[in-house]
Amino acid sequence: xxxxxxxxxxxxxxxxxxxxxxxxxxxxxxxxxxxxxxxxxxxxxxxxxxxxxxxxxxxxxxxxxxxxxxxxxxxxxxxxxxxxxxxxxxxxxxxxxxxxxxxxxxxxxxxxxxxxxxxxxxxxxxxxxxxxxxxxxxxxxxxxxxxxxxxxxxxxxxxxxxxxxxxxxxxxxxxxxxxxxxxxxxxxxxxxxxxxxxxxxxxxxxxxxxxxxxxxxxxxxxxxxxxxxxxxxxxxxxxxxxxxxxxxxxxxxxxxxxxxxxxxxxxxxxxxxxxxxxxxxxxxxxxxxxxxxxxxxxxxxxxxxxxxxxxxxxxxxxxxxxxxxxxxxxxxxxxxxxxxxxxxxxxxxxxxxxxxxxxxxxxxxxxxxxxxxxxxxxxxxxxxxxxxxxxxxxxxxxxxxxxxxxxxxxxxxxxxxxxxxxxxxxxxxxxxxxxxxxxxxxxxxxxxxxxxxxxxxxxxxxxxxxxxxxxxxxxxxxxxxxxxxxxxxxxxxxxxxxxxxxxxxxxxxxxxxxxxxxxxxxxxxxxxxxxxxxxxxxxxxxxxxxxxxxxxxxxxxxxxxxxxxxxxxxxxxxxxxxxxxxxxxxxxxxxxxxxxxxxxxxxxxxxxxxxxxxxxxxxxxxxxxxxxxxxxxxxxxxxxxxxxxxxxxxxxxxxxxxxxxxxxxxxxxxxxxxxxxxxxxxxxxx
Amino acid sequence: xxxxxxxxxxxxxxxxxxxxxxxxxxxxxxxxxxxxxxxxxxxxxxxxxxxxxxxxxxxxxxxxxxxxxxxxxxxxxxxxxxxxxxxxxxxxxxxxxxxxxxxxxxxxxxxxxxxxxxxxxxxxxxxxxxxxxxxxxxxxxxxxxxxxxxxxxxxxxxxxxxxxx
Numbered sequence: 101x102x103x104x105x106x107x108x109x110x111x112x113x114x115x116x117x118x119x120x121x122x123x124x125x126x127x128x129x130x131x132x133x134x135x136x137x138x139x140x141x142x143x144x145x146x147x148x149x150x151x152x153x154x155x156x157x158x159x160x161x162x163x164x165x166x167x168x169x170x171x172x173x174x175x176x177x178x179x180x181x182x183x184x185x186x187x188x189x190x191x192x193x194x195x196x197x198x199x200x201x202x203x204x205x206x207x208x209x210x211x212x213x214x215x216x217x218x219x220x221x222x223x224x225x226x227x228x229x230x231x232x233x234x235x236x237x238x239x240x241x242x243x244x245x246x247x248x249x250x251x252x253x254x255x256x257x258x259x260x261x262x263x264x265x266x267x268x269x270x271x272x273x274x275x276x277x278x279x280x281x282x283x284x285x286x287x288x289x290x291x292x293x294x295x296x297x298x299x300x301x302x303x304x305x306x307x308x309x310x311x312x313x314x315x316x317x318x319x320x321x322x323x324x325x326x327x328x329x330x331x332x333x334x335x336x337x338x339x340x341x342x343x344x345x346x347x348x349x350x351x352x353x354x355x356x357x358x359x360x361x362x363x364x365x366x367x368x369x370x371x372x373x374x375x376x377x378x379x380x381x382x383x384x385x386x387x388x389x390x391x392x393x394x395x396x397x398x399x400x401x402x403x404x405x406x407x408x409x410x411x412x413x414x415x416x417x418x419x420x421x422x423x424x425x426x427x428x429x430x431x432x433x434x435x436x437x438x439x440x441x442x443x444x445x446x447x448x449x450x451x452x453x454x455x456x457x458x459x460x461x462x463x464x465x466x467x468x469x470x471x472x473x474x475x476x477x478x479x480x481x482x483x484x485x486x487x488x489x490x491x492x493x494x495x496x497x498x499x500x501x502x503x504x505x506x507x508x509x510x511x512x513x514x515x516x517x518x519x520x521x522x523x524x525x526x527x528x529x530x531x532x533x534x535x536x537x538x539x540x541x542x543x544x545x546x547x548x549x550x551x552x553x554x555x556x557x558x559x560x561x562x563x564x565x566x567x568x569x570x571x572x573x574x575x576x577x578x579x580x581x582x583x584x585x586x587x588x589x590x591x592x593x594x595x596x597x598x599x600x601x602x603x604x605x606x607x608x609x610x611x612x613x614x615x616x617x618x619x620x621x622x623x624x625x626x627x628x629x630x631x632x633x634x635x636x637x638x639x640x641x642x643x644x645x646x647x648x649x650x651x652x653x654x655x656x657x658x659x660x661x662x663x664x665x666x667x668x669x670x671x672x673x674x675x676x677x678x679x680x681x682x683x684x685x686x687x688x689x690x691x692x693x694x695x696x697x698x699x700x701x702x703x704x705x706x707x708x709x710x711x712x713x714x715x716x717x718x719x720x721x722x723x724x725x726x727x728x729x730x731x732x733x734x735x736x737x738x739x740x741x742x743x744x745x746x747x748x749x750x751x752x753x754x755x756x757x758x759x760x761x762x763x764x765x766x767x768x769x770x771x772x773x774x775x776x777x778x779x780x781x782x783x784x785x786x
Numbered sequence: 787x788x789x790x791x792x793x794x795x796x797x798x799x800x801x802x803x804x805x806x807x808x809x810x811x812x813x814x815x816x817x818x819x820x821x822x823x824x825x826x827x828x829x830x831x832x833x834x835x836x837x838x839x840x841x842x843x844x845x846x847x848x849x850x851x852x853x854x855x856x857x858x859x860x861x862x863x864x865x866x867x868x869x870x871x872x873x874x875x876x877x878x879x880x881x882x883x884x885x886x887x888x889x890x891x892x893x894x895x896x897x898x899x900x901x902x903x904x905x906x907x908x909x910x911x912x913x914x915x916x917x918x919x920x921x922x923x924x925x926x927x928x929x930x931x932x933x934x935x936x937x938x939x940x941x942x943x944x945x946x947x948x949x950x951x
Contacts, residue, residue, distance in 0.1 A: 305828055
């Protein structure tokens with residue numbers, strides 16, 4: 101293995117991508133080796149601090165199991181190293197064959213979290229669309245899209261990172277920021293020390309609840325009921341922002357009518373949160389409006405009514421007047437730049453994107469196909485066959501629901517190419533595995549909408565034979581005949597020059613400013629002078645757009661599946677996805693020191709539930725759902741951590757795949773999200 | 787004298803400090819190797835983080851029969867001299883707070899040595915709860931925050947002016 105660092109000695113300022121927070125870091129080089137990673141001082145995102153995941157980027161880069169050469173699967177199932185040229189020639193030839201025999205749409209691209217977003221995502225979209233297929237899939241199918249849609253349908257935008265530090269009241273729903281967004285902690289602490297209040301709503305008691313003024317533990321998936329209860333209280337007591345409602349919104353009468361039934365008693369019945377607490381929270385909102393952050397975490401998305409629950413909370417923010425202010429629903433302005441997507445140049449809808457029939461809003465607003473439906477197409481049960489798939493930085497065999505079906509579907513493909521750092525369970529199913537470059541091996545643009553900032557990351561090193569994702573798409577496109585048109589740039593630097601051109605910001609400027617450049621000064625309350633980016637230009641408490649697709653016009657509350665479908669066979673409710681501090685979804689499990697903290701999977705269970713079943717701490721139990729089963733050790737947690745009958749399993753374990761029990765066919769009608777939380781299961785002793 | 791102190795109302799129990807410390811000490815992330823501890827009691831909903839405060843009259847140092855604990859002249863920290871420590875564990879018994887422990891592999895006392903004047907836990911505390919400074923800075927910080935909380939109550943009209951929205 102031949103590794104070259106960009107210089108022998110010194111420090112390189114760049115951004116970390118061990119998770120998507122993207123903290124600014126300093127990579128220290130000593131004699132051509134990455135010796136250390138320390139926080140970069142002076143970037144607003146992490147302000148000179150970083151978490152242990154960041155320094156482990158070195159462990160990942162030099163990891164003994166990293167793939168450095170393309171691998172080809174042999175008839176006996178083993179992998180053999182081949183040259184990059186041979187791999188690309190063969191892959192391109194196979195894509196071409198599929199394109200000729202089944203049409204371009206028989207080939208899809210799946211981009212995962214591991215490779216990132218922004219330009220990396222745009223390359224993948226550009227490639228598959230230029231190929232003539234509409235079938236772009238991503239990790240966003242089970243994270244992000246639900247909240248993006250929930251917010252966009254109300255206000256037309258979503259900024260995932262509010263400025264909590266200036267809030268007087270912070271309401272967190274279904275999120276554990278110390279684990280998933282470490283820099284939020286400083287903001288919470290700043291806000292709290294200035295007298296702000298914190299309310300935490302979560303079915304699982306995390307340490308952040310120790311920090312809250314109010315912690316309430318709802319039945320999983322009932323956040324919408326609480327949201328409506330709060331809306332009702334604001335409307336009944338006439339404590340909403342009437343100017344915002346009258347001048348800048350539509351659909352208020354409809355939600356006012358619908359909210360009536362959500363009395364504190366009804367909310368208590370639905371969510372299990374005491375009616376007095378509902379009123380207490382509502383009164384806090386009234387007291388502190390409009391300076392509040394109402395933050396919906398990933399926890400809300402993974403239900404079949406997830407988008408509507410998020411819409412309810414976005415509507416609540418608007419009623420409080422927390423629209424387009426720093427701590428509230430801030431409306432970030434984009435940088436003037438070119439995009440690599442080519443939606444206008446190619447006709448996609450008539451190619452029948454997978455899932456666009458069932459989840460029209462998802463495709464229309466995200467130009468993204470439905471990864472759960474893709475499995476049916478791979479198994480020959482779709483309208484047309486999906487025969488080939490190029491996966492980059494994704495691990496659906498672990499992270500998509502219904503593992504057994506995913507494996508079966510992926511094994512049924514004529515061509516599966518996986519571009520990754522390691523031989524993941526998904527890569528093991530592939531015909532070709534390509535060595536992927538990590539963030540330390542490329543230079544790319546990053547945007548921070550919250551600060552309206554742009555950053556350029558710096559390439560730190562390269563490994564001989566390991567090419568970045570741009571070259572993956574570029575080299576395939578050129579072999580398939582659309583390289584000159586769609587991937588004419590020789591390298592990423594050239595791509596970025598092209599992207600940046602309309603902005604007036606030059607790459608050199610970004611090189612000189614590792615702390616990032618503000619591309620546009622922040623302005624608040626822009627909705628007063630220009631229409632919001634919704635179809636009506638106003639806040640949409642009711643969405644005629646959704647009605648057009650036969651979906652609920654207002655964000656109606658539907659009790660979650662595990663409550664509606666109570667069954668004796670599956671008396672427990674499983675939630676998945678609570679973050680671990682050192683892992684990131686299925687990433688980082690192979691970093692040795694991280695495993696000392698999280699050595700093995702466990703199902704968290706209350707002592708009384710465990711006693712009823714005769715389960716002791718560390719006993720291996722079998723979790724069974726309608727979909728499948730999983731054997732896993734039990735961890736008896738404190739009574740206060742979960743509600744009676746609720747259990748929790750982390751979602752990223754490769755050896756204990758919780759998605760063997762999660763269903764892929766119970767979906768949110770708007771986002772198509774799978775049910776990854778609130779799954780009816782039973783627990784069997786072994 | 788510079789010490790590590792904790793602003794308890796900023797700590798959200800992410801445990802970064804424990805990991806950074808155990809990494810300094812032992813190259814891994816085992817909690818038992820750390821010399822700073824985040825104690826979370828979910829039943830009582832409390833978080834309490836502490837490390838050695840380098841007592842001026844350090845009972846651990848006083849009780850040590852072999853000069854296995856000494857005062858570092860540069861940082862004023864009480865540090866373990868592993869060559870002199872005989873593993874009698876009296877220091878662990880003497881510390882009133884539990885801020886010194888016994889390292890089972892090397893069979894010696896273990897405690898915070900302020901990382902030679904550049905404590906890594908402080909550097910990596912994402913919430914800004916840990917500080918390295920004079921203990922009176924903690925009192926000053928507390929006074930400052932008391933101000934911030936009291937002024938809006940005493941002078942409610944001033945509150946509107948912050949940040950202009």
